[in-house]
Amino acid sequence: MTELSAHLPQFQHGQLTENFPDNHLSNTNDNSERRRHDNSGRRRNDNPESETNGQPQNNIQQVVEQDEEEDEELTLKYGAKHVIMLFVPVTLCMVVVVATIKSVSFYTRKDGQLIYTPFTEETETVGQRALNSILNAAIMISVIIVMTILLVVLYKYRCYKVIHGWLIISSLLLLFFFSFIYLGEVFKTYNVAMDYITVALIIWNFGVVGMICIHWKGPLRLQQAYLIMISALMALVFIKYLPEWTAWLILAVISVYDLVAVLCPKGPLRMLVETAQERNETLFPALIYSSTMIWLVNMAEEDPEAQRKATKNSTYDKQAPANQTRNEDAEADDGGFSQEWQQQRDNRIGPIESTPESRAAVQALPSNSQTSEDPEERGVKLGLGDFIFYSVLVGKASATASGDWNTTLACFVAILIGLCLTLLLLAIFKKALPALPISITFGLVFYFATDNLVQPFMDQLAFHQFYI
Amino acid sequence: MFVGRETATAPLCGKSRHRKRAFFWLVSLLLASLVWFVSVRLSDRGDAALQRGLLGFGAAVSVLLQELFRFAYFKLLKKADEGLATISEDGRSPISLRQMAYVSGLSFGIISGVFSVINILADSIGPGTVGIHGDSPYYFITSAFLTMALVLLHTFWGVIFFDACEKRRYGCLGLVVASHLLTSGLTFLNPRYAASLGPIFIITLCTGLWAFVTAGGSFRSLLKCLSCKQEDDSRVMTYSALRVPCED
Numbered sequence: 001m002t003e004l005s006a007h008l009p010q011f012q013h014g015q016l017t018e019n020f021p022d023n024h025l026s027n028t029n030d031n032s033e034r035r036r037h038d039n040s041g042r043r044r045n046d047n048p049e050s051e052t053n054g055q056p057q058n059n060i061q062q063v064v065e066q067d068e069e070e071d072e073e074l075t076l077k078y079g080a081k082h083v084i085m086l087f088v089p090v091t092l093c094m095v096v097v098v099a100t101i102k103s104v105s106f107y108t109r110k111d112g113q114l115i116y117t118p119f120t121e122e123t124e125t126v127g128q129r130a131l132n133s134i135l136n137a138a139i140m141i142s143v144i145i146v147m148t149i150l151l152v153v154l155y156k157y158r159c160y161k162v163i164h165g166w167l168i169i170s171s172l173l174l175l176f177f178f179s180f181i182y183l184g185e186v187f188k189t190y191n192v193a194m195d196y197i198t199v200a201l202i203i204w205n206f207g208v209v210g211m212i213c214i215h216w217k218g219p220l221r222l223q224q225a226y227l228i229m230i231s232a233l234m235a236l237v238f239i240k241y242l243p244e245w246t247a248w249l250i251l252a253v254i255s256v257y258d259l260v261a262v263l264c265p266k267g268p269l270r271m272l273v274e275t276a277q278e279r280n281e282t283l284f285p286a287l288i289y290s291s292t293m294i295w296l297v298n299m300a301e302e303d304p305e306a307q308r309k310a311t312k313n314s315t316y317d318k319q320a321p322a323n324q325t326r327n328e329d330a331e332a333d334d335g336g337f338s339q340e341w342q343q344q345r346d347n348r349i350g351p352i353e354s355t356p357e358s359r360a361a362v363q364a365l366p367s368n369s370q371t372s373e374d375p376e377e378r379g380v381k382l383g384l385g386d387f388i389f390y391s392v393l394v395g396k397a398s399a400t401a402s403g404d405w406n407t408t409l410a411c412f413v414a415i416l417i418g419l420c421l422t423l424l425l426l427a428i429f430k431k432a433l434p435a436l437p438i439s440i441t442f443g444l445v446f447y448f449a450t451d452n453l454v455q456p457f458m459d460q461l462a463f464h465q466f467y468i
Numbered sequence: 469m470f471v472g473r474e475t476a477t478a479p480l481c482g483k484s485r486h487r488k489r490a491f492f493w494l495v496s497l498l499l500a501s502l503v504w505f506v507s508v509r510l511s512d513r514g515d516a517a518l519q520r521g522l523l524g525f526g527a528a529v530s531v532l533l534q535e536l537f538r539f540a541y542f543k544l545l546k547k548a549d550e551g552l553a554t555i556s557e558d559g560r561s562p563i564s565l566r567q568m569a570y571v572s573g574l575s576f577g578i579i580s581g582v583f584s585v586i587n588i589l590a591d592s593i594g595p596g597t598v599g600i601h602g603d604s605p606y607y608f609i610t611s612a613f614l615t616m617a618l619v620l621l622h623t624f625w626g627v628i629f630f631d632a633c634e635k636r637r638y639g640c641l642g643l644v645v646a647s648h649l650l651t652s653g654l655t656f657l658n659p660r661y662a663a664s665l666g667p668i669f670i671i672t673l674c675t676g677l678w679a680f681v682t683a684g685g686s687f688r689s690l691l692k693c694l695s696c697k698q699e700d701d702s703r704v705m706t707y708s709a710l711r712v713p714c715e716d
Contacts, residue, residue, distance in 0.1 A: 417487055465659065
């Protein structure tokens with residue numbers, strides 16, 4: 001497969017004339033003070049050219065067919081690449097969560113519950129426990145729905161400052177407060193002597209760099225690492241404070257909600273995604289994990305505020321290796337940004353100053369400047385809520401399962417297979433899709449099946465040292 | 469713009485193939501456990517010999533289901549391979565069936581091995597004494613060797629199985645299934661390790677040689693590989709000659 005991908009872009013060079021839509025697997029997440037709401041949606045930039053390309057009524061039928069074939073090959077190859085690009089961060093997040101759960105006992109200790117789940121599960125009868133957990137899940141889901149609708153309303157009425165402030169407060173909380181607690185517990189577990197001054201320095205640096213990377217600009221890898229870390233932290237909070245049955249119920253209900261919210265015409269997430277597409281903006285990068293830099297070329301930007309926000313959100317980084325060496329050379333020459341690099345950056349991510357001239361220049365950019373864009377750099381986006389809920393599932397499985405590692409492993413494989421299938425569907429349908437339902441369903445099925453059926457079997461086999 | 473044709477082949481590359489195969493193995497394990505569980509529930513708990521027999525029955529069912537799923541995976545891969553071949557540029561799929569067979573066997577082996585041994589590994593960290601209740605003190609080391617043998621065996625079986633299915637040699641197929649059953653049965657002789665470990669390793673060696681020959685290896689190719697001779701690959705020359713110079 002790698003040999004094909006190596007020479008296909010060159011094959012494509014002369015023929016790339018349209019703006020390829022980004023295959024996004026984007027789930028927008030909404031931070032409240034103590035948790036993230038997950039809205040999964042994938043999004044495709046609706047460019048007018050892409051709509052005309054599907055028309056078979058074309059005189060040059062063969063060219064169209066050839067384009068279609070090449071597009072298909074691209075879909076296949078980059079479908080596979082996208083799968084790998086998402087496997088790594090999802091795996092990393094889950095590994096961090098499982099490692100923490102296994103070593104730091106703080107996150108498996110029962111220290112009360114969140115105010116969103118007021119009913120306790122320490123009841124006398126099973127029926128009472130079931131009822132309590134259903135009520136807890138209902139309250140939690142309604143809070144999530146309300147928050148999502150609030151976010152959509154704010155977005156629709158262009159209250160960007162409010163949303164931005166909300167996001168900043170929640171990332172502040174996560175990056176400083178939760179990581180402080182996490183660090184403290186890790187030190188307690190390993191009995192490391194530490195003074196407050198060092199801790200303050202560490203947490204301060206960690207938090208500030210995180211805020212800069214997530215909300216402003218930073219190296220792509222660092223931003224991805226921070227997003228993974230805050231997802232893991234959030235997942236750990238959920239694992240600690242959600243009682244068992246409530247957690248499973250919430251997982252089940254939220255995947256149903258995800259399905260409804262993204263696919264129904266009046267679903268809040270779908271409206272969010274469509275509004276973003278109408279305005280030709282990207283959704284909040286603080287809530288979405290992106291595997292490459294966000295492309296903002298050829299956007300008709302009339303709203304200076306949106307443009308400023310959009311350019312703020314784009315992270316600068318190498319696009320293709322060739323560009324990077326050029327950039328590095330330019331920077332090395334001047335010790336700052338050379339005119340050429342600045343010009344290139346303006347062409348790529350849109351002008352920083354929103355002047356009509358620069359905007360006109362961007363819009364007048366010939367589309368074959370896209371040919372220098374490496375098609376392999378079109379990335380996939382996955383919302384942070386998906387990371388969080390996948391990790392919650394795997395973390396809960398490792399925390400409470402009697403089968404221990406077998407169950408954890410089974411859930412892990414199931415979630416990844418679900419993600420794989422979802423990406424496959426994305427490649428087929430090419431529109432925003434929810435990433436939670438399939439994976440969570442597989443994960444839940446495998447958790448309960450492995451814990452109750454496979455584990456006794458494997459246990460007996462291992463006891464007698466039989467192998468199958 | 470994109471015609472939504474069969475893109476089922478898209479994720480079947482690299483690591484994702486491992487994941488898909490592991491998934492298939494897990495599903496087979498699930499079904500086998502279901503069968504065993506049901507049978508245990510319906511049986512008398514007190515009878516130890518019956519329980520052991522049921523365990524054996526469950527293991528046999530599991531082995532058969534694993535092979536069945538391996539076959540199903542072969543069918544799926546065949547279809548995907550055809551799809552890949554039709555859309556690729558030179559009419560051949562980029563992954564040969566042999567590579568797929570190898571990866572398939574490896575993934576089956578890895579997930580099977582990991583499932584067998586990970587709990588034992590986790591327990592081996594904790595404080596404890598092996599065999600304090602009269603069991604064999606060699607439990608950990610023999611588990612390690614058995615798992616290794618099983619992983620290798622699954623890899624070899626994968627290669628042979630796919631090749632046999634491709635060439636419709638059902639005798640070979642039956643032999644693979646039989647050797648799997650035999651291996652699993654031999655482990656039932658634990659803790660008499662002389663009786664179980666020895667034959668299992670002999671089986672592993674023989675299956676390895678068989679797989680090597682099936683995959684097209686020979687003594688000569690082995691020598692060539694070991695002597696690290698650079699082969700003149702004319703195909704590479706053709707590609708680079710046809711390659712359009714990339715414009716940066």
